[in-house]
Each structure stands twice: as structure tokens, then as C-alpha cells.
Amino acid sequence: MLYQQIARNKRKTILVMFGFFLLVALIGAAIGYLFARSAVAGIIIAGVLAVIYMSVMIGQSTDVVMNMNNAREIHSASEAPELWHVVEDMAMVAQVPMPRVFIIDDPSPNAFATGNDPQHAAVAATTGLLQMMNREELEGVMGHEMSHVRNYDIRLQTIALALSAAISVLVNFAGNFWWFGGRGNDRDDNSAGGIFAVFGSILLIILAPLAATIAQMALSRNREYLADAGSVELTRNPHGMIAALEKLKGAQPMKAADPNSSALYISDPERNAKYRRFAHLFDTHPPLDDRIKRLEEM
Known part of the structure; x- marks a missing residue:
């Protein structure tokens, strides 16, 4: 049973990584659309940021987590x-x-x-x-x-923590940029579809931390x-x-x-x-x- 549990956690690690990366990509698309009208650019930027953050976080996970908790x-x-x-x-x-x-x-x-x-x-x-x-x-x-x-629960927890923190960074960036002038592009598209896309992007950014938390709870x-x-x-x-x-x-x-x-x-x-x-x-x-x-x- 022990080895089955370890194997199951390794499989869950892959699923968790995929799910969190998908969420990161969606947040990037929302940010890119809101501030540059380019979802692809947002996905690329968010993906690069998440990979860098994960590499640092996972590579030094013990020291990072211990420092975070004093x-x-x-x-x-x-x-x-x-x-x-x-x-x-x-x-x-x-x-x-x-x-x-x-x-x-x-x-x-x-x-x-x-x-x-x-x-x-x-x-x-x-x-x-x-x-x-x-x-x-x-x-x-x-x-x-x-x-x-x-x-191997610790590996699963570390990956979830790293990606959840990366999502928080992206959401905080979006919030700060929005309030400090990022809304200037709102006038570029006043069509019903554009307004719906903007509203959906904002909603996604707001709900992203909740989605990350729910994923951590499930694990x-x-x-x-x-x-x-x-x-x-x-x-x-x-x-x-x-x-x-x-x-x-x-x-x-x-x-x-x-x-x-x-x-x-x-x-x-x-x-x-x-x-x-x-x-x-x-x-x-x-x-x-x-x-x-x-x-x-x-």
C-alpha cells in the first residue's frame, strides 16, 4: 500500500502541475487582454514568470518555506x-x-x-x-x-505552494497595474463582445486565488x-x-x-x-x- 500511495502522489504531482499551469495561463490571457489586448502575450509572460518562480521556489523549497515561516x-x-x-x-x-x-x-x-x-x-x-x-x-x-x-506528500505540497504563490504574484500585479493607469485600454473596444471579454477577464483575476486555494484544499x-x-x-x-x-x-x-x-x-x-x-x-x-x-x- 505504501508504494501505491507514493506512485499515486507522483501521478497527482503531474496533474496538479498541469492544473495550476492552466490556471496561470488563463490569468496571463486575462491580464494580456485587459492591458495589451493580446491574450497570447499575456500567456507567454505569465508562463515565463511562473517557470522562473517555480524553479527558484522548488529548487530552494526548504529554505524558502522556512524563511516564510520565520x-x-x-x-x-x-x-x-x-x-x-x-x-x-x-x-x-x-x-x-x-x-x-x-x-x-x-x-x-x-x-x-x-x-x-x-x-x-x-x-x-x-x-x-x-x-x-x-x-x-x-x-x-x-x-x-x-x-x-x-x-512524497511534501513534493506535492511544495509544488502546490509554489504555483499558488505564483498565481498570487500575477493577481497582485494585475490589481496594482489596474489602479495605476492600466485601464486606459478600456476605450479600445466598446462592443458588446469586448465588454464581455473585459468583464470575464476581471472576474477570472478575482476568482483565481480562490481557485488556487480550492485546489490546495482538495490535495x-x-x-x-x-x-x-x-x-x-x-x-x-x-x-x-x-x-x-x-x-x-x-x-x-x-x-x-x-x-x-x-x-x-x-x-x-x-x-x-x-x-x-x-x-x-x-x-x-x-x-x-x-x-x-x-x-x-x-
Whole structure:
């Protein structure tokens, strides 16, 4: 099952890349039509920008994501003994190389893994997580993150994060250019078709970030369930993972979490994780109560 999951994630990586590139192309076409009446030129510019941004982002994904979340790297067990040894143990059990280890100075308990593959992976934990969790709960959390590494979820997450950020750059550019004089071309075509095209382009630019977010949500939800189960497989201790999730239910939002990285975390860093009816429909994470229930039923 493990190798099937890895193969499935590799196939999903290709589909995610195609979907995001299509969205980037559509945004480029909209921008090109609005400001230069040339959709092809917009597609070319957006494509070049996305490729450059992705190359930088994916090539340096660990450092970029860690900098975005104000994480500092530790280089030996002497700096954070319990975290270091737990990560080391979980990596050994998962049969993946020891990842780089980072700490985020934030009182809210949370953690995530990132990287392009298991050979270039990294995990981060907040100071709040280290203070709140006991040994078996910390093992549950790090087992969850090692499952993401082992299953190649981190590659999928990195690509989605990179392309989502590229889309945000394009949309912000369009918005700024629009307000600082880019509307001058509106007079070039006052026909019904031209007005409809302009309206459609504006609508696409407005909805693009939402579409990118929905894509990230679709990728994130099922992976969290699988990583929870993977943690139990690695630790042989369902109580540790369940207890950790119970504590995360009372967590307050992080102070300076990067919004583009929200899907990477074990629990949504931007809001309290308590269950609220229907409020979870557009979250990047499944409700913690549902995750706990699934583990209890295993």
C-alpha cells in the first residue's frame, strides 16, 4: 500500500502541475487582454514568470518555506534534545534520511514538513508544541510529519505552494497595474463582445486565488487522514497521536504563520481548531474531531 500511495502522489504531482499551469495561463490571457489586448502575450509572460518562480521556489523549497515561516534551524541534539531524538527515531522507523530540523518561536502548538523529496526534507515544530506535548505525543506529531515525507506528500505540497504563490504574484500585479493607469485600454473596444471579454477577464483575476486555494484544499484533506494513520503505523501507539490532536483542538492561532503555508501544517495555523458546524467546509484541514474519530475506529 505504501508504494501505491507514493506512485499515486507522483501521478497527482503531474496533474496538479498541469492544473495550476492552466490556471496561470488563463490569468496571463486575462491580464494580456485587459492591458495589451493580446491574450497570447499575456500567456507567454505569465508562463515565463511562473517557470522562473517555480524553479527558484522548488529548487530552494526548504529554505524558502522556512524563511516564510520565520523558522530557525538547529544543527545538533544539544540545541533541542527531545525534538532532535524524536525526529531521528521517526526517520529511522520510516526508513527515510534524517531531515533538517527547525524551530519556530511561537506559543501556538503546530508543526509541518516540507522539501522536494525525502533526501531533501525538513521538519519544523513551534516552541508551543515542544512545551505542550509529552514524549509520546511529540512522537505522534513527528510520525505524522515523517509519513508526509515518506509518502512524497511534501513534493506535492511544495509544488502546490509554489504555483499558488505564483498565481498570487500575477493577481497582485494585475490589481496594482489596474489602479495605476492600466485601464486606459478600456476605450479600445466598446462592443458588446469586448465588454464581455473585459468583464470575464476581471472576474477570472478575482476568482483565481480562490481557485488556487480550492485546489490546495482538495490535495490537503485526504493526506492529513493518511498521515495520521501513518503516524500510528510508525509509532505503534494510537494514543500518542490521539492525545496530540486533542491538545491541538484548544490551540490558538499562530502569531505570524505565512498564509500560503497553511496547508503544510498539521493543524490550521490561522484559526482555532475547535469543531464548528459547516465552518470546516473551506478549510485546508479536516476537522480534528473527525481525525480523532477515524483513529479511534482503527
